[in-house]
Amino acid sequence: MSATTITLLFLLFAVIMFVLEKIPLGVTSMIVCIGLVVTGVLDIKTAFAGFIDSNVILFVAMFIVGGALFETGMANKIGGIVTKFAKTERMLIVAIMVIVGFMSGVLSNTGTAAVLIPVVIGIAARSGYKRSRLLMPLVFAAAMGGNLSLIGAPGNLIAQSALEEINMEFGFFEYAIVGLPILIIGILFYATIGYRLLPDHDVTEESGFDTAKDFSDVPAWKQWLSLIVLVLTLLAMIFEKKIGIKLSISGCIGALILILTGVISEKEALKSIDLKTIFL
Template sequence: MADSTLVFTLLGLTLAAFVWGRFRYDLVALAALLTAVLLGLVPAEEAFLGFGHPAVITVAAVLVLSRGFERSGLVDLIAEQALKVGDRLLLQLLVLTGTVLVLSGVMNNVGALALMLPVAIRMAREHGSPPSLLLMPLAFGSLLGGLTTLIGTPPNIIISSYRGSLGGDSFGMFSFFPVGSVVALCGLAFIVLLGWRLVPKRAGSASTEAMFDTAHYLVELRVPEKAKAEGWTLHDLREAIDETIPILAVVRGERRHAGHTFHGALHEGDILLVEAGPDEMKLLEDKAGLEVGPEPDDESAQEDSSEEAETFDTEGLHLVEAVVRNDSMMINRTVAQLRLHNQYGLHLVAVARDGGRLNQRLRDIRFRPGDVLLLQGSESELAESLVTLGCLPLAKRDLSLGQPRLLLVSVGIFTVAILAMVLDLLPSSVALAGAALVSLLVGVLPLREGYQAIDGPVIVLLGAMIPVGQALETSGGAALIAEAMLALGSDWPVVVTLAGLFLLSTLLSNVVNNAAAALLMAPIAASLAKGFDASLDPFLMVVAVSASCAFLTPIGHQSNTLVMGPGGYRFGDYWWLGLPLSLVVMAVTIPMVLLVWPL
């Protein structure tokens, strides 16, 4: 069997696995690499050279620098101003989407979205508007902003490195700006003036009460005389009922203890504040002997309890909403498998999916990307636990202005790195890696957070798919695809072929990671340029833009997945705004590319 046939078969299976989603994309990419080695498509001694590729180093460095911006307070300072825009929807869209667009040009676009997402949620809650009207435009804005600079999105870094590997100079920091900025501004104008009207209005999580009707589920259970549960710890109670029912608080006398900090034995008269439905309440009554409400002979207390259940204030219990990221360790795992309570000190109170609360037993839920969780834990440990688990906090977060010294230092370090790149003093990978190192050395970012900032699955995806993408070229597979496209477009102007290249790359980026799309499409673009005897640059620029246009599905890009749960979107909702936005981007991109990068 010819090498090109083997490559097409391998890539077909790899793309099918990406779309299926049963295994995470980094595992699929690594399996594809090892299979390519076994088939002889990639020499064994070159199998892992991709992990040292400049594109991989650059992406890792950008992720570290992005986290440094967050910790120094630079982005929070911007976000604080964004919250002052008032209740006009168009102005909210302009400020939120415009802000994330600018931020995405100088930091990782997923990181920019993660920083502005809580701001958008808060804005929606304060003004009583559906978050769905803000969150999809916000996600798409983060993708558009990444088009403007070399470090804005991985496809730009990959395309730049690929150009350098062919013997030319790599694209510079602002080589993408003339085309990317015009495309981004036109996309922003379309979203703010017209596109938002195409976004379906979903309930989403405009308020905690809307998605997590906590007061409706909160009940008080009393430990009566001679109850089975007397003398048990809360752990014993959960073991006895074989269920992870969230116990938010234990009231003993005049003192209330948060459930996650109470480790003593239950006494007669203790009141447990429990987040439970009818089935869980029956379990607690049958297996632990707990009773609903206060002492049965105290009618006045019963009335007071009824009133309190309706207006219960969870202040002090440290409840937080968080969304499960695409790269979270929680995906496809349950509460028991993760040992949320024992290892992370967290109680799972509720889970919402597709804008609605899941009513199945908490212990049976396997988490998915985009799930919104209501968690309880220690205020001092919540942030670190969420980062470790791969969750993004959504609830009202207090904006921190950081330390002015760190803010100035982080901006200064980044500026020096950019100057080194612009003046061609250092390659982008070396300049940015050096900036990340200095940031860690001077304390802008603790070393531990620096490692946490590096998105492991993306690094593995890039390192594994780079040799596979090269095999597509060396086997002649890219040339075969280019020849087919040349044959179809031989009677048409080159611009038509560029449009076809754009559409093919866009469709690919909506079902696989955008970095993988760029890696696979770059050799095809080079073969097309060679076939037309034209400049390579316009073809590569078209791939760079189109690989970042994952507007059609929630799985095409992490930004889209992150807003799916909080916005209450369904899978098909993305087409309504995504398709016309993709057409607008293509209509602007092709003439701008030909103007700035002539054939």
């Protein structure tokens, strides 16, 4: 069997498994990677070269930088301030989508959704609104917000890696040329037509999420430093060509500052890294 045929068969297997999700996505990725080595299509060095790609390092660093914002409770504080001004369910949905959309653009859409789901469930419990009506806009906003920047979604950096091989690249916020209009249209849709289409049912089972996590014992300086480091890291990435520091290095510097200053512990930093995304 030719190398081309073997590659196409593994590609077909990966597509089917990604759609069905019968086994974890990361495991599917590793089966394909190892399978191509065993069948002789790739050598070991080539097969695992992606793990030391600068974009993978950037993802790891930004998971830590974003994780600090969540672990210190700063993300909850930002969400609470904005949603406090939402007087109706419709306004609350718009507020949630704006927060999640823009956070997904500068952090990670997967991580943002995972962390803010329990926050929104808690908001639903306090406000009396149906959680089913608040969670659907949150997930869509996270998906659309991931297209605002280079680091918003895994696919963005995968595309960047491919372009770098032909001496081309995207700017940090170049995705926003398309992503921002999509996010705005999505928010407007859920504020009007989509608002009437949202699921409206009660949830009887107990939630598996911790909706009342207490951040009162976290010092204010840790919360503000996590936000300051995030902003400075993003600015360094935006002006990458001006300062001459690569995106991955800027991300690593931000992550190291947060760990060395004690804003986030090593254990929390490791926990914040989404290994599924890294394997993919």
